Each structure stands twice: as structure tokens, then as C-alpha cells.
Amino acid sequence: MADLKKQIIAQLNLKNLEPDNIGDDQPLFNEGLGLDSIDALELIVLLQQDYKIKLTNAEEGQQVFRSVRTMAQYIMDHQPGSK
């Protein structure tokens, strides 16, 4: 998950944060990390660019991007060749 945190920081240009500042279960949006709708789009780009995973269902996105842990789990479940 540490690598994923680094990727999130780089993709979203969160220069004020270190990977350790992001809790594994900390909400990424709203009261958590405070990400916004543009950040959500950037996370979709991250999944597609770095993991070749296409996320097309917006409702699914809400679950996937709940925290770093849920995102990491989704990546593990959906990476090509994982099944």
C-alpha cells in the first residue's frame, strides 16, 4: 500500500503530503483527505495508466476510492491475470 500511496501523491500532486500522512483506512474524500471530483477522475486515470484497469461504473468508484485499502484490494482483484 505504501507504493500506492506514493502513486496517489504523484498523480494528484499532493506535494504537502508524505505517504505516512495517509492512513490505510482514512477516507480519501470529504472529511478524510479532502479529495474532490477532479481528483476522482485522476484516480481513474491512475488505475488505467498504471494498472490497465478501466473503471466505468461511477457507483463502483465510490466503493473503490473509499480508502487506500479498498483501492489496493480492487487493484489486486482486477489486475489482468489475477483470476
Add this chain to the structure above:
Amino acid sequence: MTDQQTFITSCCAITPRGAKKDGKWVLENKEGEGADLFLASVYQHLGVDYPKFYKMDHLCQLGFLSVELLLNGRQIASEYGPENVGFVFSNANSSLDADLRYFESVKNIPSPAQFVYTLPNIVIGELSIRHGCKGENAFFVSESFDVDLLWFYVQDLISRRRLQACICGWIDCLDDDFKALVYLVESRTSNTELPFDTERICKIYNES
């Protein structure tokens, strides 16, 4: 309302040479840092806590920092009322700096965060949110600083009582070539500040 009641009460500039407020250096760029590093240095120097800064394009960062420096914590929207404070800017390169970065990203997977900044007036949106201003605003694009237009447009807004204060100037960047020159125009009864006229604006611009 006449010209005599409109004044330039403060000005500041950010260029590759450094950041100045009312003609005095606040931070010199002695290391010759490029836009990315130097704008981050100014942000840190000002001690502002606004994490969204790092997500902005260079044009917005320039606008953000120059207005932070200009207002220096002053709550101008509270003083005059949000609808009475506006922004009027101009530049030569519009949002070309962000446009080119976005064009580069399109070659792979387009970046939504970069696309957001492919209009120059996004600067005004960022500043309006930051300072709570809801007055008239405009962002003109012209080859060079059109002092007559900038003076007339702002003076007209103030004369017609559409604004009581306006943050104006030139905010331009392309790669590591950047310049922000912003000044605060206020409608006041005091006459201790610089009068708002084209001669003063030219002087401030040329000294930045």
C-alpha cells in the same frame, strides 16, 4: 464619483527576479530557480496553508501568490462586501502554459486536473473562492499590457458603483518566463495613496 476618489493602495510583483511588495523585495530569486521551484519557494515564504496551491497550474499559482502578497491577510470582501470587490486581469499567453501541458498529456491519457486549467479566467475563480469575492471580473488577452483598457474598464466599474475595490493587473506565464504585477484599486475619501491613473499604472508596471 470622480477620479480623485480612486486610489492604488498597494501593489506587488512576482517575476523570475523575485517577489516585491510596494517596491520592496520580499524574496529575491538569487538561485535563478525556474517557475516551478520559485513559485513553491514564494508559497513557503509566505507561510500560507492552502494545499490546493500545489494542484494549480503556474498561471493560477502566480495569481494566487501575488494576491496573497498584495492583501497580506486583509479581509477585503468583509470590508467592502463580497459583491463590491472584483478582479480585472490581462495577459499575453492566455492559458497556453497549461494548454501545452494538457496537449502533452493527451498523447497518453488526458489529465482531467490539467484540463481544468485550460482557460485564463480560472485564476479569477481560484481567487474568488480564496478571498470570498463575488464582484465583476474579467480577464483580457492582449499582446502587451494595455494600460488604457485596464484603467478605463476598472474606473468605469467603480464610477458606476458596480465595484468599490478591484484587484487588477497583468498575470502571464509561459514555461519559465513569468510575470505577475497586481495592484489594488480602492474608492476612498483619503488622498494619501497613489492616484489611480494610467501614468501610475505604467510606472508600477515598468518598475516590477
